[in-house]
Amino acid sequence: MYSPTTDRIHIQEVGMRDGLQSAGKFVETEDKVRLLNDLSKTGLSKIEVTSFVSPKAVPLLADAEAVLSAIDRRPGVAYSALIPNTRGLDRALSVELDEVNVVMSVSEAHNMANLRMTCEDSIAQFHQICANRGTLKVNGTLATAFGCPFTGHVSESMVLDWAKRYMDTGIDSLTLADTVGTATPNQVFDLCGAAIGEFPGVEITLHLHNTRGLGIANALAGVAAGIRRLDASVGGIGGCPYAPGATGNICTEDLVHALIFDGYKCAVDLDRLIAISHDLEAILSDSLPGLVRQAGSKVTTHPMSDDLKCRLGLVT
Ligand code: COA
Ligand code: ZN
Numbered sequence: 307m308y309s310p311t312t313d314r315i316h317i318q319e320v321g322m323r324d325g326l327q328s329a330g331k332f333v334e335t336e337d338k339v340r341l342l343n344d345l346s347k348t349g350l351s352k353i354e355v356t357s358f359v360s361p362k363a364v365p366l367l368a369d370a371e372a373v374l375s376a377i378d379r380r381p382g383v384a385y386s387a388l389i390p391n392t393r394g395l396d397r398a399l400s401v402e403l404d405e406v407n408v409v410m411s412v413s414e415a416h417n418m419a420n421l422r423m424t425c426e427d428s429i430a431q432f433h434q435i436c437a438n439r440g441t442l443k444v445n446g447t448l449a450t451a452f453g454c455p456f457t458g459h460v461s462e463s464m465v466l467d468w469a470k471r472y473m474d475t476g477i478d479s480l481t482l483a484d485t486v487g488t489a490t491p492n493q494v495f496d497l498c499g500a501a502i503g504e505f506p507g508v509e510i511t512l513h514l515h516n517t518r519g520l521g522i523a524n525a526l527a528g529v530a531a532g533i534r535r536l537d538a539s540v541g542g543i544g545g546c547p548y549a550p551g552a553t554g555n556i557c558t559e560d561l562v563h564a565l566i567f568d569g570y571k572c573a574v575d576l577d578r579l580i581a582i583s584h585d586l587e588a589i590l591s592d593s594l595p596g597l598v599r600q601a602g603s604k605v606t607t608h609p610m611s612d613d614l615k616c617r618l619g620l621v622t
Contacts, residue, residue, distance in 0.1 A: 308529065308530075308570065310569060310570065310571050313534060313570075313571065314534070314571050314572060314573060315529060315534055315535075315536060315565055315570050315571065315572040316351035316352070316534060316535045316536070316572070317349075317350050317351060317536060317538060317558060317561065317562060317572050317574050318350065318351055318352035318353070318354065318511060318535060318536065318537045318538070319345050319350045319352070319353045319354065319537075319538065319539070319540060319558055320354040320513070320537045320538065320539050320544070320555060321538075321539030321540040321541065321543050321544065321555065321558065321586075322338060322341060322342055322345070322353065322354065322355055322356060322373075323354040323355065323356055323357050323367065323387070323388055324354070324537075324539055324543075324544040324545075324546075324555055325539045325540070325541070325543030325544040325554070325555065326338070326366055326367065326543070327357065327364045327366055327367050327547060328366070328544065328545045328546070328547045329366060329543060329590055330590060330592055331366075331590070331591075332365070332366050333366070333589055333590070335369045335372050335373055335376065336376075337589050338356075338369070338373050339373060339376045339377050340585075341540075341582060341585065341586060341589075342355060342373070342377045343377060343378050344578070344581075344582050344585070345540065345582060346377070346378065346379075346380040346383050347380065347575075347578065348574055348575045348578045348579050348582070349572075349573045349574040349575050350383060350558075350574060351382075351383070351384065351535070352383065352384040352385075352386055352405075352535075353383060353384075353385055353386065354386045354387065354388060354407060354537075355370075355373060355374055355377065355385055355386065355387050355403075356369075356370040356373050356374065356387050356388075357370065357387055357388035357389065357390075357394075358370050358387055358388070358389045358393075358394035358395075358397040358398050358406075359388065359389070359390050359394060363547075364547065370387065370397070371397065371400065371401055374387070374401040374402065374403065375401060375402075379402070384404040384405055384443075385402075385403055385404050385405070386403070386404060386405040386406065386407050386445065387401075387403055387405075387406060387407065388406070388407045388408075388409060388447075389406045389407070389408055389409075389435070390408070390409060390421050390428075390431075391421075391423075391431050391435075392431055392434050392435055392438070394406070395434075395435045395438060395439065395442075398442065399440060399442070403442060404442070404443060405442060405443040405444070405445055406435070406439070406442050406443075406444055406445070407444075407445045407446075407447055407481070408428075408431075408432050408435055408444060408445070408446050408447065408477065409421070409446075409447040409449055409483075410425055410428035410429070410432070410446075410447075410448065410449065410468075410472075411425070411448070411449040411450040411454070411485070412425075412448055412449070412450050412451050412454070412460050412464055412465050412468050413449075413450040413454035413456065413457050413460060414457075415454060415456035415457050416449060416450045416454050416455065416456060416457075416485070416548070416549065417449075419456065419548045419549070420449070420546065420548040420549070425468065429471055429472070429475060432444075432446065432472065432475040432476075432477065433475045433476070435475075436475050436476030436477060437476070443478045443479070444476070444477045444478055445477065445478065445479045445480070445481060445511070446472045446473075446475070446477035446479070446480050446481065447480075447481040447483050447513065448465060448468055448469060448472065448480065448481065448482055448483060449483045449485045449546075450483070450485045450486070450549075451465045451482040451483055451484065451485075451497065452482075452483075452484040452488055452489035452493060452494070452497065453484070453486060453488030453489065454486070455485075455486045455549045455550050455551055455552070462496065462497055462500055465482070465497060465501070466500060466501065466504055469482075469501060469504070469505065470504070473505060473508070478509075479508060479509040479510070479511065480501070480505065480508055480509070480510050480511070481510070481511040481512075481513050481537070482497065482498065482501060482510065482511070482512055482513065483513035483514075483537075484512075484513065484514045484515055484524065485515065485546050485549050485552060486515065486517055486546070486549050486551060486552045487514070487515035487516060487517025487518050487520070487521065487552065487553065488517070488518065489514065489520065489524050490520060490524070491520065491523045491524055491526070491527035492527070494512070494514075494524045494527040494528050494531070495527045495528070495530060495531045496531075498510070498512060498527075498528045498531035498532065498533050499531040499532065502531065502532045502533075509534075509535060510533060510535065511533075511535040511536065511537055512524075512525065512528040512533045512535070512536050512537070513536075513537040513555070514528075514536070514537070514538075514555065514556045515544065515545070515552060515553060515554065515555055515556070516542060516553065516554055516555070516556050516557070516595070517551065517552060517553045517554075521555075521556035521557075522556060522560060522561060522564050524556075525538075525556055525561055525564070526564065526568065529565075529570065536556075536561060537555065537556075538555055538556045538557060538558040538561045538562075539554060539555035539556070539557065539558060540557070540558045540559065540579060540582055540583050540586055540596075541554075541557060541558075541559075541583040541586045541587060541594035541595070541596045541599065542554040542555065542556065542557030542558075542560065542594055542595035542596040543555070543586070543590070543594055543595075553595070554594075554595050557583075557594075557595060557596035557597070557598070557599075558574075558579055558583075558596075559576060559579040559580050559583055559596055559598045559599060560596050560597055560598045562574045562576050562579060563576055563598045563603055563604070567603070567604045576598075576603065580598065580599050583596055583599045584599065587599075
C-alpha cells in the first residue's frame with residue numbers, strides 16, 4: 307500500500323542512453339554533457355548516462371568515456387551505464403560510475419538479435435561481471451519481459467525463472483523491461499506483484515515504452531502493485547535499435563506530471579524537466595513525443611482572448 311508520507315517513487319532517467327542510442331543523429335558530446343548536468347539538478351534518483359557496447363552496434367554512444375569524464379556528479383544521484391558483456395565492464399571500470407546495468411532478454415530470439423549471444427551465454431558473462439565488479443553495483447535488466455517482437459507472448463513463469471537465474475549471478479537489483487511496449491496494465495500489475503513476492507527486499511525497477519499508448523497507465527499499474535522505481539526518458543525519446551517497431555520510453559515529464567497530480571511523491575522538479583525537454587528538442591531538431599511539454603501541466607490556464615471576451619459580452 308502506497309503511503310505519501312513514507313514512500314517516494316524514484317524516477318530514473320534513461321533518455322541519454324535508451325533515447326540517444328537510436329536518435330535521428332549523433333548528439334555532440336558537449337550537448338550530452340549539458341543535458342546530463344541539467345538532468346542531475348532535477349531530483350532524479352538515477353541517471354543512465356550511456357552504454358559501453360560495441361561502437362559498431364551503437365555508433366551514437368561511441369563517446370561514452372568522454373561523456374562520463376566530463377559530467378558533474380551530484381550527491382544523491384546514482385550514475386549508471388549499460389553494459390552487455392565483460393568488455394563493457396572493463397570500460398566501465400576505467401571511469402567514475404556507481405552502477406553498471408547488465409542486460410539480457412527473456413526471449414532467446416531477441417537476445418540473439420540484440421546481443422548476438424544465447425541467454426545462457428549472457429548469464430555466464432554476468433557471473434564474471436559480478437565477480438569482477440569491484441565497488442560497482444550491478445543492476446540486471448530483463449528485456450522483453452512483457453513480450454518479444456519476434457516470438458510474441460512471454461509467460462510470467464519464464465520471466466520469474468530467468469529473474470531467479472539472474473539474481474543467482476550476484477546482481478543487486480532487477481529491472482523488468484517492456485522493450486517493445488506490448489504490456490497492458492493488468493499484465494504489469496500481475497507480473498510486478500509476482501516479482502515483488504518472489505524477491506522480497508530486492509529493488510525492482512519497471513522500464514516501459516509507450517509504443518501503444520499504454521506507458522503511463524502501465525506505470526501507474528506498476529506503482530499500484532508496489533513498484534517504487536520507474537525508468538523514463540526526457541521528451542519520450544527512445545527505442546531499441548534491435549527491436550522492430552520499438553518506439554520511445556515513457557516520457558519523464560509526462561510520468562512526473564501523472565505521479566504528482568495523482569497524489570504520489572517523486573521529488574522531481576517538473577518545470578526544470580520541461581525546460582530540458584525543450585532543449586533536447588532543439589538539439590535533435592525534431593518534435594518529441596512527450597505531451598506535457600506541449601500542453602503544460604494540469605493546472606495550466608490560458609487567458610481568454612479579447613475577441614472571445616467581446617463575443618461573450620464580457621467587455622463593452
Ligand atoms: N565495448 C566496445 N567494443 C566491444 C564491446 C564493448 N562492450 N564488446 C565487443 N566489442 C567489440 C569487439 O572488440 C570487436 O571489435 P573488432 O571488430 O574491432 O575486433 C567487436 O565489438 C565484435 O566483438 P564480438 O565479441 O564478436 O561481439 P559481437 O559482434 O558478437 O557483438 C555485442 C556482441 C554485445 C558486443 C554487440 O552486439 C553489442 O554491443 N550490442 C549492444 C546492443 C545494444 O546496445 N542494444 C540496446 C541496448 S539493450
Ligand atoms: Zn528500453
